[in-house]
Each structure stands twice: as structure tokens, then as C-alpha cells.
Amino acid sequence: MSEGTMQRADQRDDRAQQGPRGRRARRLSRALVCAAAVPAVLITAACSSDSDDAKDQGGKGASAQQTSGASGRPSASASPTVQAAKYRKLPDACAVVTKKTLSDLAPKAKSGKKGGSDDPSSRASCAWSSLDNNGVKGSQFRWLNVSLLRFDSDTARGSGEAQAHTYYGGQVKDGQSVDGAKAVKVVPLSGTGDEASAVRYDLKKKEGLFKQQTLVARVENVVVTVDYNGAGLAGEKTPDADGLTKDAQRALKDAVAAVSSANGAGSPSSSPSPSSSASSSAPSSKGASASPSKKASPSKSAAKKD
Template sequence: MSEGTMQRRAQRDQRDQRAKRLHRVLVCAAAVPVMLVAAGCSSDSGSDDGKDKAADKAAASKSASPSPTVQAAAYKKLPEPCAVLSKKTLGDLVPKGADSGKEGSSSDTATRGSCSWSSLDNNGVKGSQFRWLNVALLRFESDVTRGEGDKLAREYYTKQLQDAQTADGAKSVKTVPLTGTGDEAANVRYDLKKKEGTFKQNTVVARVENVVVTLDYNGAGLAGDKTPDADDLAKAAQKAAEEAVAAVAKANGAGTGGSASSGTPSASKGASGSSADSSDDSSAGASKRPTKSVSKS
């Protein structure tokens, strides 16, 4: 074989080798996008699965969360407001008006109610004795937003006491805590001078569980008759308030002690309906006691 022939064969072998290498490079280059696409699809699929699993887990956790609850109110109803006091008590407090109880208007008698009596004992030229009595009842339901019924009643109880203590024109204001009258009670006593005479005012506020009782009782000697004894009026007002509280407990199946623990079924956990509005004083009926604040003497 000549030298020229051998040189041409070597050149041909080199070309063949270069062609094979180029072919392998092209095949690998074509395979790379396919692998990238496959890897990308696999990555996206895993990402979606993770999101779906997280969403399912969050939904399951939310559905498993318990609904908010609040302790149910102990008392579910109110007694007839004009029947909370006995005939004897009415005869002592309003002797000339024991049978003339006037029930106040109410859009929901299970939540609020009131009754008032007035008495004028005319003694002719010796003057006359005037007495006025009002009993107001306000019941609070437990509410998941506002809280338990007895808590709402305590707030209203405090507000009623403050209103009585700052009554317009009140003189010699004195607040006396009371025992044996519901869960908490106090009598706000003061003098109120009017052109007809000096009125001795008593406002007894008592709370029993989720119900607040506000009893107003005042008296005056008119047309020259003597002013009634303040202590006697205060004792009579407290006695009447005790009866009113006992009537609330009795209406709900409890004993006369005024506590839900003696006869009322235990309150169960659960959400309940709407509550009485503690800012609405319409349940007090046409109360004759003033409510604007003044300085005390």
C-alpha cells in the first residue's frame, strides 16, 4: 500500500470518528429538554399535592373546632309583676291602693315587667298621707357575645344603684346594704322636697341570679299632715323587696330563699338566645323617682 493511500485512509477514519461524536452530542442534546420537562411536571405535581393536603388539613381542623358556648341563665321566666306582693304587704304599704295595681307595658313579659300602686289617705283638714310603690323586674339571658346572664344582671344592678344615688334633687342620700334579699341588695334612701311636701324615698335594688328587682317606695304627709317616719318606710320597702325576690325564685321552681341552688335545675352549658338590653330602663315602668345626678348633702 502506497503512502498516499495510507494517508487518505487515516483521514477518512478521523472523519468517521468526528461524525460519530457529533451524532452522540446531538442525541444527548435532544434528550435533555425531555428530561427537564419530565422533571418540571413531577415538581409541579408534588407542589399541588402539598397545597391540597394543607388545605384539607386546615378544613378538617376548622370543622373539628367546638362552637363557642356560654353558661345558660338560671331563671327562664318572670312572675306576674302585679302579683309579686301579698295582699297584706300591699295593705301595709299602700293601704288605699292595694287593689289598684297598674301593670306597665312590656313587649316581652318573659324578660321585663313592672307594676305600680298609689295610695292617698285623706284626713280632711288634718291633711293626708300619700304613698307610692313601684316594682320593676328585668331578666337577662346568657349570650355568647355579651356573656352569662348573671354577669349582665350584676352590671345592671350596679347601674341601678348608681342612678338611685345620683337622683335629681335628692338630699341626705344614704345607701344601706341588705341581707337576705337575693344574691345582693341595697336600699338607697334620701329626702326629696317638693311643693306638696317632703317625700321620703326608698329605692331597693336586688339581684337574684340573672334577674334584677328594683323597688321604689316613697311617702309624704300632704296638706299639713306629718312627714312619715323614714325608718318605717325603709323597713316596709325591704320587706316588699324580699317578697318580690322570693316570687321570682318561686316562678322558676326554686325555694323562697331567692337562690337558684335550692330547687332550680342546674344550668347546662350551651349557647342561648338574646338577652335583655341592660341599657333599656323601660322595664321600670312609669317610675316616679328622679334619675339625674346632683350633689349630695
């Protein structure tokens, strides 16, 4: 037997020795290897699937959060605003009363005396003093003062119109609380500005009995105050309070119209009569830029003319 034949025989012997059992063992071994490989593939696929799901859920969550954040974010609040004041300047206080009105109310006045002001565009005043001296027959004294106060709109204090309304109420109240005032009476006025009132009272001085009229009107963001008083001196007859009120109202209307004209507007429209109780108006505003100049004392003016 040749050597090759012997080698092939040996190989056959080996296969024979292994027989079917050996073949089954090899097949089982390959099956186990494959079985071991399958879970790894499944695990890899499962992990990949979980990761993708997590990514999808994470993306959806992030998208939801972004959407929620966009819709839930409060909008930026607008800057506080206030309505602009209508009137930006004041007229010359000594020119607000017409010559005709002035000649009737203060016939002996030569010229008006302008009040001091650090800002004429916001505060102005003018006064006229008239003494019709008839010697031993007595004299008639008249004193007229017009004050103008304008308010600018401010985010802290409010609109100029609102501030003017508050100041108007304070002026009406102040007119009722003058020391020594007797027979105080508040009369609502119509047809002058947005709101207007007259405060009337008697004031006894050593020179005589003075009939005082304080008329206050608001036109938009400006307050006009007219003080007008009259007295019969040295035995002269005391003037009629009703007549003085009518005369003072002429001056008030002139001044209101002058404010409107100075700002390029026509005559302001008449408004309904103010509340019958002017004393219920709001107190004066602390936010006002400055109080008008103090009124001159009627008695002092009369004494100087004497």
C-alpha cells in the same frame, strides 16, 4: 495425501501458527469481555441498592412527616359556650307583693297599674298609689312600684347572671343621682337574693317633702327594683325613713320569692351582705335588652288624688 487429510493438516497448521500466544490472546479477550460485563452488573446492583435506600428513606421521611403532621395539627377549637340563665320567665308583676304587705304599704290602693312591656317574660312592672285623706287634718301619701328585669345568656354579652350583676350596679348608681335628691344614703341589705342595696334620699316637691326608698336586689339573672316613697301632705307628719325602708324591704323579699316560685324553685338562699360601698358597683350594661319603664312621678300621683 487425501483431501481430508490436507484439510485437517491445514487446521493444525492454523492452530500451530497461532500457538500459545494465540490461545493467550483468546483467553485475554474472554477475560476482557467478562471484565466489561462485571461493572455493568455492579452498577446495576448499586443503582438498585441506592434506589431501595432512597425509597426506604423517602418512606421513613413521609412517615415522619405524617406523624409530625398528625401530632402538630392543632385541635379544632370548641364553639364558645356560656352558662345558661337559671330563670326563664317572670311572675305577674302586680301579684308579686302579698296582700298583707300591700295592705300595710299602700292601704288605700285599690289595684295595681301594670306597666307596658313588649316582652313580659323579660320585663315587667306594677305600681300602687295610696292616699289616706284626712281632710283638714292632712293626708298620708304612699307610692309603691316594683320592676323586674330578666337577662338571657348570650355568647356576645355573657351569662345572664353576669349581665344582671352589671345592671344591678347601674341601678344602685342611678338611685344616687336623682335630680334634687338630698341626704342621699346607701344601705347594704342582707338576706335578700344574691346581692341587695337600698338607696335613700329626700326629695322636696311643692306638695311636701317625700322620703324616697329605692331598693335593688339581684337573684341569679333577674334584677328586682322596688321604689317606695311616702309624704305627709297638708300639714301631716312626714313619715320616718327607717320605717319606710323596712316596709320596702318586705316588698322586695316578696318579689324575689315570687321570681323563684314562678320558675319552679324554692325560696332563694340568703347571701352575705353586699359590699359596704354599693356605689362602687359596675355601671349599667349597654347590652341590656331594655330599661324598665320609667317610674311615675310621686308628685303627679299625689296631685291626681288631690
